[in-house]
Amino acid sequence: MKALTIGNLKARIPIIQGGMGVGISLSNLASAVANEGGIGVISAAGLGLLYKKLSPNYTEAGNLGLIEEIRRAREKAKGIIGVNIMVALSDFAELVKTSIAEKVDVIFSGAGLPLDLPSFLHKDSVTKLVPIVSSARAVRIICEKWQNNYGYLPDAVVLEGPKAGGHLGYKENQLEDQLFSLEELLPQVVHEVSLFEEKYHKSIPVIAAGGIYTGEDIRRMMELGASGVQLGTRFVTTTECDASEDFKMSYINAHEADIEIIKSPVGMPGRAIHSSFLEKVKAGIQQPKSCPFNCIKTCDISRSPYCIVLALYNAFRGNFEKGYAFAGSNAWRAKNIVSVKETIAELVAEWKAKELKFR
Numbered sequence: 001m002k003a004l005t006i007g008n009l010k011a012r013i014p015i016i017q018g019g020m021g022v023g024i025s026l027s028n029l030a031s032a033v034a035n036e037g038g039i040g041v042i043s044a045a046g047l048g049l050l051y052k053k054l055s056p057n058y059t060e061a062g063n064l065g066l067i068e069e070i071r072r073a074r075e076k077a078k079g080i081i082g083v084n085i086m087v088a089l090s091d092f093a094e095l096v097k098t099s100i101a102e103k104v105d106v107i108f109s110g111a112g113l114p115l116d117l118p119s120f121l122h123k124d125s126v127t128k129l130v131p132i133v134s135s136a137r138a139v140r141i142i143c144e145k146w147q148n149n150y151g152y153l154p155d156a157v158v159l160e161g162p163k164a165g166g167h168l169g170y171k172e173n174q175l176e177d178q179l180f181s182l183e184e185l186l187p188q189v190v191h192e193v194s195l196f197e198e199k200y201h202k203s204i205p206v207i208a209a210g211g212i213y214t215g216e217d218i219r220r221m222m223e224l225g226a227s228g229v230q231l232g233t234r235f236v237t238t239t240e241c242d243a244s245e246d247f248k249m250s251y252i253n254a255h256e257a258d259i260e261i262i263k264s265p266v267g268m269p270g271r272a273i274h275s276s277f278l279e280k281v282k283a284g285i286q287q288p289k290s291c292p293f294n295c296i297k298t299c300d301i302s303r304s305p306y307c308i309v310l311a312l313y314n315a316f317r318g319n320f321e322k323g324y325a326f327a328g329s330n331a332w333r334a335k336n337i338v339s340v341k342e343t344i345a346e347l348v349a350e351w352k353a354k355e356l357k358f359r
């Protein structure tokens with residue numbers, strides 16, 4: 001596989017492990033992927049809950065937890081470490097500042113347009129900025145705003161298609177529409193980005209994400225113009241994934257029909273594995289009466305059917321009576337839990353097998 005270059009960073013394997021909150025991708029998974037030559041990503045979502053022992057204040061605990069996770073990943077890994085920070089998080093600015101101060105290699109940011117992300121960089125910052133988008137239009141808006149306001153262009157762009165896990169940047173009726181498939185959108189985004197690359201003489205690799213599961217899938221994306229890929233689901237069923245064994249087993253035990261689209265309190269559709277909790281939500285469980293976290297900008301507690309950060313935290317710990325697992329459309333394909341090393345070796349072998357077929 002061809003290395004992925006983002007500014008002065010070079011990943012020997014062009015595979016990014018997508019950030020997965022709440023607690024699914026922390027320092028353990030991120031460092032394992034980085035050590036194999038890919039880019040490992042810590043998710044900043046929900047750290048205030050995972051690290052509640054560090055402070056009674058959710059934002060403060062989240063920041064202290066993020067510092068802890070970045071430092072742990074650095075201790076364990078020689079490679080490239082990123083942090084995923086969703087624009088929708090109320091403590092977005094604090095988490096970005098912390099990541100830059102900790103000299104994390106890359107910040108990935110989606111679930112909204114990260115229009116002010118470059119404003120957090122200082123003269124001596126080393127952190128690369130990579131927005132996650134779902135259309136060529138979103139890329140154009142971000143590039144124009146960043147260039148006009150900060151004289152800065154993204155260091156790479158992740159295009160996340162509709163087959164991804166977690167929150168999806170599409171309307172529900174677009175999810176099955178071929179016009180919004182990753183294969184359709186990827187050449188559009190590559191073209192849009194190339195206009196800025198030519199005009200401003202900066203290389204902006206495009207990374208494809210969403211439903212990429214095999215080495216053959218990776219090759220297909222590269223042929224469509226991607227310089228790298230981002231995989232989430234495939235890394236959940238690894239020994240090093242930070243989720244509980246029960247969370248990983250929910251993937252192993254899932255059938256294709258168990259993967260469903262839900263309406264998240266965040267205001268976006270999401271993809272998850274069916275659970276008894278989701279049944280209760282459909283039946284209209286009680287609304288939460290108060291919110292101690294205020295973790296998501298767009299979440300209105302008076303209208304939310306449940307607290308999403310608690311539901312995802314419960315799932316992370318294996319309690320599906322009170323939560324559910326986010327998952328990509330391929331989650332049902334996992335058969336057993338294997339190491340990150342084996343996972344990447346398999347992806348590379350599948351990639352090579354496809355190469356031989358074409359000779």
Ligand SMILES: Cc1cc2nc3c(=O)[nH]c(=O)nc-3n(C[C@H](O)[C@H](O)[C@H](O)COP(=O)(O)O)c2cc1C
Binds near residue numbers: 019209231
């Ligand atoms: C369990 C889970 C949690 C996720 N959490 C986040 C998140 O907190 N922020 C984010 O930007 N993307 C999140 N994602 C999306 C992934 O980073 C990745 O882009 C996506 O899952 C790629 O599709 P795939 O799972 O089909 O490989 C999540 C995905 C999964 C499966």
